[in-house]
Amino acid sequence: MNFQTEIETLIRARYPILYIITNEEMRVQNMLVDIAAKRQKKVFEWTYSNGIVPAGTSIQSQKNRNASTKDPLAALDQVIEQVEPAIFLFKDFHPFLSKNNFAIIRKLKDIALYLKNSFKTIVLISPVMEIPAELDKEVTVLNFPQPTKEDLAGMLDKIVAEVRDRKQIEIDLDDAGRDRLLQAALGLTLGEAENVFAKIIVQEQRLSGDYVNEVFAEKQQIIRKSGLLEYYAADEDFASVGGLSVLKDWLNKRSVAFTDEARAFGLPAPKGILLLGVQGCGKSLCAKAVSRLWQLPLLRFDMGRMFGSLVGSSEENVRRAIAVAESVAPAVLWVDEIDKAFVGSQSSGTTDGGTTARVFGTFLTWLSEKDAPVFVVATANDVMQLPPELLRKGRLDEIFYVDLPSGEEREEIFRIHLAKRGRDPKIFDVQAMVGASQDLSGAEIEEAIISALYDAFYAKQELATEHVLATLGQTVPLAKTMSEKISAQRNWASGRARNASVPHALKLEAERRRTES
Numbered sequence: 057m058n059f060q061t062e063i064e065t066l067i068r069a070r071y072p073i074l075y076i077i078t079n080e081e082m083r084v085q086n087m088l089v090d091i092a093a094k095r096q097k098k099v100f101e102w103t104y105s106n107g108i109v110p111a112g113t114s115i116q117s118q119k120n121r122n123a124s125t126k127d128p129l130a131a132l133d134q135v136i137e138q139v140e141p142a143i144f145l146f147k148d149f150h151p152f153l154s155k156n157n158f159a160i161i162r163k164l165k166d167i168a169l170y171l172k173n174s175f176k177t178i179v180l181i182s183p184v185m186e187i188p189a190e191l192d193k194e195v196t197v198l199n200f201p202q203p204t205k206e207d208l209a210g211m212l213d214k215i216v217a218e219v220r221d222r223k224q225i226e227i228d229l230d231d232a233g234r235d236r237l238l239q240a241a242l243g244l245t246l247g248e249a250e251n252v253f254a255k256i257i258v259q260e261q262r263l264s265g266d267y268v269n270e271v272f273a274e275k276q277q278i279i280r281k282s283g284l285l286e287y288y289a290a291d292e293d294f295a296s297v298g299g300l301s302v303l304k305d306w307l308n309k310r311s312v313a314f315t316d317e318a319r320a321f322g323l324p325a326p327k328g329i330l331l332l333g334v335q336g337c338g339k340s341l342c343a344k345a346v347s348r349l350w351q352l353p354l355l356r357f358d359m360g361r362m363f364g365s366l367v368g369s370s371e372e373n374v375r376r377a378i379a380v381a382e383s384v385a386p387a388v389l390w391v392d393e394i395d396k397a398f399v400g401s402q403s404s405g406t407t408d409g410g411t412t413a414r415v416f417g418t419f420l421t422w423l424s425e426k427d428a429p430v431f432v433v434a435t436a437n438d439v440m441q442l443p444p445e446l447l448r449k450g451r452l453d454e455i456f457y458v459d460l461p462s463g464e465e466r467e468e469i470f471r472i473h474l475a476k477r478g479r480d481p482k483i484f485d486v487q488a489m490v491g492a493s494q495d496l497s498g499a500e501i502e503e504a505i506i507s508a509l510y511d512a513f514y515a516k517q518e519l520a521t522e523h524v525l526a527t528l529g530q531t532v533p534l535a536k537t538m539s540e541k542i543s544a545q546r547n548w549a550s551g552r553a554r555n556a557s558v559p560h561a562l563k564l565e566a567e568r569r570r571t572e573s
Contacts, residue, residue, distance in 0.1 A: 072171035078200030141175035233265020299465030328432030333458030336499030
């Protein structure tokens with residue numbers, strides 16, 4: 057049953073008061089006008105600024121305007137006085153349903169009892185839910201769904217038809233480009249999508265599927281206004297990630313998982329992954345690269361922002377952050393260092409009154425039950441700090457262990473970072489650098505190249521292999537200072553997590569055997 061059919065069923069069943077939560081007033085109004093035409097009913101709309109007027113009355117028109125009905129009590133009286141079957145749409149009525157407005161609340165309750173025996177229905181529409189206890193049994197709450205891809209497609213076709221005759225505007229929308237644009241716009245309201253498509257046309261004098269970043273910028277506004285999530289502009293791709301071939305292959309195979317073809321094939325949207333392993337080996341970089349690969353907005357979930365001082369506010373913040381992420385879906389939600397965020401969940405009852413445990417429970421429940429295409433990339437450095445509930449299959453699709461790079465991977469990392477800083481890797485002895493960088497992480501290799509650049513610049517010389525080798529020789533790898541901890545992580549990951557780089561895993565086993573013998 058689609059939403060319009062559900063509303064029509066409730067109206068036919070004489071549900072007295074429907075409360076629709078949405079920001080899209082016009083979509084709801086158009087839907088009610090369609091239902092009313094089918095049921096031979098009139099539609100009236102109420103706002104505090106205009107009072108009760110026939111639905112669709114322009115703001116300039118003074119005809120049929122009754123100033124006295126601006127008052128909510130007078131407007132509700134008008135509902136009773138209306139003889140013919142009708143639907144009354146009250147917009148932003150929620151401020152009048154707070155505790156102090158007992159007269160309006162009582163009036164609405166009296167009307168609800170009367171409407172059950174009439175052919176009239178009250179529909180309240182608001183972006184927030186405010187229902188007093190007195191009306192709990194009389195009001196039916198519904199969440200208005202986001203526009204579907206078909207809704208957005210219809211609106212896009214309308215815009216294209218309007219501008220196609222303008223010679224200065226180029227329309228370059230093949231099927232693939234159109235699909236990319238519509239896929240990126242999912243999660244926006246029709247008004248927001250119309251605005252961003254119009255902005256692209258005005259700014260670029262053309263419309264094509266190459267402007268998905270403009271659509272993401274519109275989603276960035278939604279994220280910024282929430283104050284709970286951070287929007288990351290994806291400026292890294294997997295060309296900047298050395299090694300991790302298994303992880304890259306796994307993610308690449310799921311790059312088409314958010315399409316209609318994937319749904320028709322029976323594929324669900326991927327839920328997410330947990331990246332465990334050594335610090336500085338590219339876990340966070342992979343989270344950013346996924347966004348670029350899949351052309352989806354990247355949202356950073358900062359658990360520190362979730363915790364509030366008031367009882368219950370932390371859990372509510374998590375729910376709001378999740379709702380915002382789902383509202384702009386499909387998207388990638390990056391939960392960085394999740395081990396630190398939930399480190400105290402087991403002892404939360406005695407340390408913080410159970411707040412961390414409740415926040416963790418809210419997040420876990422969402423991971424298990426979410427239907428929205430929000431792909432979660434969680435990263436963790438210390439697997440021992442992770443609550444066991446997070447590791448259960450079903451909450452995330454896969455757990456990957458990201459280990460120190462092998463020789464081949466270090467070679468690729470050296471080439472990436474030399475090229476990133478404007479140097480040709482071919483003029484360097486990369487094999488010598490690989491030999492001198494045993495047990496170094498990707499971040500340590502990058503830092504060694506940067507330090508070598510400082511040394512060369514100070515000496516007024518061009519960067520050479522000798523500068524990099526000298527810096528590598530002075531670097532004490534984290535793998536040595538934390539060898540016991542990393543060894544424990546490897547032992548835990550063996551058989552429990554999938555290695556992000558199989559060739560390295562095989563070599564690692566060989567190295568262990570040599571060490572133990």
